[in-house]
Amino acid sequence: MAKGFTLWFTGLSASGKSTLAERVRDILLERGMNVEVLDGDVVRQNLSKGLGFSKEDRDINIRRIGFVCNLLTRNDVVAIGAAISPYKAIRDENRRLIGRFVVVYCKCDLDTLKERDPKGLYEKALQGEIKNFTGVSDPYEPPENAEVVVDTAKEDIEASVQKIIATLEQMSYIPATDGRGYSEEEEESIKQRLRDLGYI
């Protein structure tokens, strides 16, 4: 049975892609899986060094990440892509290439992003110092077919991580944590409910 798949994070800068990618990686590693993260920032320093932020260059960058994710996926590795990937067509192209492909859309409103601005990029973009800045002066096409949507402005990191892991379990990309199905705490709540109705 195939074990590899690609978990593809998309969303604006500071929406939480890298943060969530790392958290999910750690959980999957702990569960004994082979995992690699291809983070946009890192890729642009090596695999895609020299590429800029024109539509053309962005597309090349995302295709390259997709290409590597595919190699990893077919070798039973969980490949995690974390790049803005603003264009739907290229994301869908990667989905077609890889097949076992799960999209996490990191949704976040602009006000929250500006407030976060961990790299000071929004401020610069708003003052016109950076051209082609996604969400400010460059387009972003939100996915309509994302398997998971996390709203990082509203939920905390833990909740977003939970959603992603739960979806991977539901879709059987990863085995559920516990063969018995429920944690001890959950079992207690279920017992209580069943008792309340006289079912046990």
Added chain:
Amino acid sequence: MRFLRRRKRRACVVGLDGVPFHLLKRLADTSVMPRTAGIIAEGGLRQMRAALPPVSSVSWSSFMTGANPAEHGIFGFTDVAPDSYQLRFPTFGDLAVPTFWDRLGESGLRCTVINQPATYPARRMPGAIVSGFVALQLANSVWPAEHLPALERIGYRIDVDSQKARQDPDGLLDDLEATLETRRQAARYFWERERWGYFQVVVTGTDRLHHFLWSAVEQEDDPRHDRAMSYYRAVDGFIGELWDWFHKEQPAGQEGEGFVLLSDHGFTGVRQDVRLNAWLRESGYLHYAKDDPTSVADIAPGTRAFALDPGRIHVNVKGRFGRGCVEPEDARELRDEIAGRLLQLECDGERAIARVFTREEIFEGHKLDLAPDLVAISRNGFDLKGTTKGSEVCADTHFQGMHTWEDAFVWSRLPVPDEPEIADLAGGIVEWLCG
């Protein structure tokens, strides 16, 4: 040449958990449920058998798969781990066959399913699902997760607070109404927002009302009768609303086609609990290793049979269970002996057991191994229990209502067999939508 594209068929299924045939008919006849009365006026309302044992998880699993419990593998709200006898709680993931929604999905139809019991945790669906009882956290009850914020905005309630229900019956009635209202809003949300070919919503408040306030439903002089009826009026309004939404998009002349109303089991008043483990113990089949057993995990070696809720009896067969002591070749004889004696069991001066089925009579499928050896069905008024508490066999209960097997109902224009069982419906729905 021009072809008129045949309009795609759609189906809308409304489940009323625990509503017996006779009650529905009476509420329709006495204009508590005028919309329902209108729907069933031209016939088509049928009494239907629940799955065995008649609890929601088993019966709804049979509905959603069209399969026998020994195929879908859900025999109750609980099972025991064969080695430790610890109770385990089957999840949606334990369902051993695909749902008919999966089959519809393969034919390109999208399904929206709201509050179907025994679908927790929610999983990928061709469409959208909101799990019903025993769903815990809403976040794990919704697939795809993108619908979660909308449900949170609605203040969606999975279930009423049954823990409070006993002490505060009026609070329960408030809770029932509020929960139904969020269900209605969720239905509206999905109705408008999802492209679907199959839509299903289950009302579970009816079952809760019956457990705690059956006499308010049944007795006109009960102080809460009016409120119970007004809950049913609200349920009727919801049914009417779904009917209207459905027909807005339905070509004329096809009134009711594809619309299905059903319940998953019946209900009746309860007089006494019948504790099967206490009876097995008294009859010499069961021994405990502790004075104060908390579950069947506390049975002592030498135990030949034990019971699980509601009327499931397992023979403690060697090889099948960790502390099994009955030789496989002796199991049948023992089981038949227990069945015979059970039929004699009396509470309150009356026979309490109506029928005892053997596993071969009622179960068939690749999960037969997990099936109980016997399933007992009680006479109305006697509620079978698998508890290990208490040493008296017949005991008072704080509940007012109990499940029944033979008087669930179905209303549908689709072909339904003469003596329908809940598992029979899936085939007809799939056939009609895809055939």
